[in-house]
Amino acid sequence: MSQQSYETSGDAHAAAHRLRGRFGGVLHLPGEAGYDERRLPLDPALDPRPALVAEAYAPADVRSAVFAAREHGLALAVQATGHGTHVPADGGLLLRTSRMASVLVDPDRRVARVGPGTLWADVLAAAAPFGLAPLSGSSPSVGVTGYTLGGGVGWLSRAYGLAADSVLRAEVVTADGGLVTASPQTHADLYWALRGGSGNFGVVTSLEFRLYPVARVYAGIAYFAIDSAAETIALYRDWCAGIPDELSTALVLTHMPDAEEVPEAVRGRRVLGIKVMHAGSAEEARRLLRPLWAVAGPALAGNLRPMDYAQAAMGGTAARQLDLLRGLPDPVIEAVVGVGEPVTTVEIRHWGGAMASPGPDAGSAGHRDAPFSIIADGVSPEYAAVLRPHATGGSFLNFLTDPARTATAFTPGNLRRLRSVKRAYDPDNVFRLNHNISPAA
Numbered sequence: 001m002s003q004q005s006y007e008t009s010g011d012a013h014a015a016a017h018r019l020r021g022r023f024g025g026v027l028h029l030p031g032e033a034g035y036d037e038r039r040l041p042l043d044p045a046l047d048p049r050p051a052l053v054a055e056a057y058a059p060a061d062v063r064s065a066v067f068a069a070r071e072h073g074l075a076l077a078v079q080a081t082g083h084g085t086h087v088p089a090d091g092g093l094l095l096r097t098s099r100m101a102s103v104l105v106d107p108d109r110r111v112a113r114v115g116p117g118t119l120w121a122d123v124l125a126a127a128a129p130f131g132l133a134p135l136s137g138s139s140p141s142v143g144v145t146g147y148t149l150g151g152g153v154g155w156l157s158r159a160y161g162l163a164a165d166s167v168l169r170a171e172v173v174t175a176d177g178g179l180v181t182a183s184p185q186t187h188a189d190l191y192w193a194l195r196g197g198s199g200n201f202g203v204v205t206s207l208e209f210r211l212y213p214v215a216r217v218y219a220g221i222a223y224f225a226i227d228s229a230a231e232t233i234a235l236y237r238d239w240c241a242g243i244p245d246e247l248s249t250a251l252v253l254t255h256m257p258d259a260e261e262v263p264e265a266v267r268g269r270r271v272l273g274i275k276v277m278h279a280g281s282a283e284e285a286r287r288l289l290r291p292l293w294a295v296a297g298p299a300l301a302g303n304l305r306p307m308d309y310a311q312a313a314m315g316g317t318a319a320r321q322l323d324l325l326r327g328l329p330d331p332v333i334e335a336v337v338g339v340g341e342p343v344t345t346v347e348i349r350h351w352g353g354a355m356a357s358p359g360p361d362a363g364s365a366g367h368r369d370a371p372f373s374i375i376a377d378g379v380s381p382e383y384a385a386v387l388r389p390h391a392t393g394g395s396f397l398n399f400l401t402d403p404a405r406t407a408t409a410f411t412p413g414n415l416r417r418l419r420s421v422k423r424a425y426d427p428d429n430v431f432r433l434n435h436n437i438s439p440a441a
């Protein structure tokens with residue numbers, strides 16, 4: 001970090017001065033109380049030094065911040081939780097939306113409307129009393145808007161698709177400070193681009209999306225001896241083709257901590273875990289899973305049981321590297337089973353289902369045809385080299401930590417269209433402190 005980036009530019013002071021009169025939220029300049037606390041994302045490797053942090057309380061504050069950023073030549077970064085922030089907001093205006101948390105559930109229409117600071121935990125709690133569920137992911141503490149705009153793949157996505165495809169409308173402050181509604185009827189190109197292209201096109205101040213009638217599920221994880229891992233993965237690649245979309249699974253090869261709270265049978269050991277989420281009965285899930293259990297051997301420990309969907313968040317693997325694969329050929333299985341430091345956990349997840357057949361009104365998110373993803377929590381060049389010939393080369397925006405690879409999150413056709421929508425809505429690339437899509441020339 002250079003000395004220069006610790007200093008506050010004159011532009012930031014001018015922007016703060018302009019904002020102070022009309023901003024209903026709270027501003028933090030470097031050196032002021034609250035600046036250090038508010039500027040940080042989740043990734044401890046990042047130490048951003050924004051010129052100004054603006055905490056918005058209302059859509060009008062978002063508009064003021066966008067006007068100020070434009071007028072004073074500051075790039076604008078948006079952050080709700082900081083879970084998906086991989087580009088430091090150095091020298092820019094960091095707009096925080098965490099104070100704009102709100103949820104409205106319409107049980108008759110099966111729709112939720114949220115503010116941009118809302119977490120999945122808030123929606124789960126609001127929807128559950130009506131027997132409804134959102135297409136949330138593995139962690140309730142992730143922000144709904146960032147998650148959804150980045151595609152959003154969760155445990156119900158095989159049954160109901162990516163979260164981005166369930167968005168019905170969004171209120172958006174665009175780069176020129178206008179507040180528009182993006183929907184199939186209005187600003188349809190923006191509506192398409194937002195649903196996958198993330199924060200490149202504006203600041204979303206309100207998001208409306210579908211909920212689904214899922215109340216009880218059979219979910220959790222079961223742990224097995226690692227010796228059976230290769231054979232289990234080999235069965236998994238074929239078994240997955242025959243299961244219903246209501247069943248989502250992942251295989252995890254991981255080292256269990258040597259800690260008292262971990263069951264003795266798996267404590268301190270490398271194990272195979274099978275994660276399960278069945279939006280259906282326990283009996284049917286057990287019947288479907290029987291072939292896997294027969295190969296994996298008796299479970300050593302686990303917590304699979306019927307539960308409320310809201311309780312079923314299963315924790316994700318910290319994604320340092322994600323590969324999308326067309327299959328799980330033997331060399332990939334060998335690499336996954338044999339991998340070592342710095343990779344300690346590898347998660348093979350089965351995609352497909354509704355994600356693979358998104359329909360004509362789908363958004364711009366992702367590659368939808370890959371049946372499997374493999375996430376690793378570290379980067380090992382040898383392991384990566386074995387996977388490469390079997391990987392599609394594509395990635396998924398929400399699991400991408402390297403901003404240099406943003407383009408790989410989209411199909412070539414979608415990337416071209418995203419860049420032309422970017423040119424229409426943000427030709428000067430005001431929203432560039434993110435997984436950036438540059439405007440078409």
Ligand SMILES: Cc1cc2nc3c(=O)[nH]c(=O)nc-3n(C[C@H](O)[C@H](O)[C@H](O)COP(=O)(O)OP(=O)(O)OC[C@H]3O[C@@H](n4cnc5c(N)ncnc54)[C@H](O)[C@@H]3O)c2cc1C
Nearest residue numbers: 080081082083084085116137138143146147152153199204
């Ligand atoms: C523990 C954990 C578990 C996860 N599990 C899953 C999972 O199961 N499935 C999945 O798909 N992803 C998952 N993710 C990835 C997650 O969806 C992304 O990191 C997402 O970007 C987080 O959004 P956020 O708002 O919380 O983060 P932030 O860092 O606050 O925002 C990330 C980006 O989203 C955009 N953004 C946020 N708010 C707005 C807004 N109002 N308007 C416009 N753009 C905005 C911006 O570009 C911003 O840079 C997980 C992440 C973590 C840390």
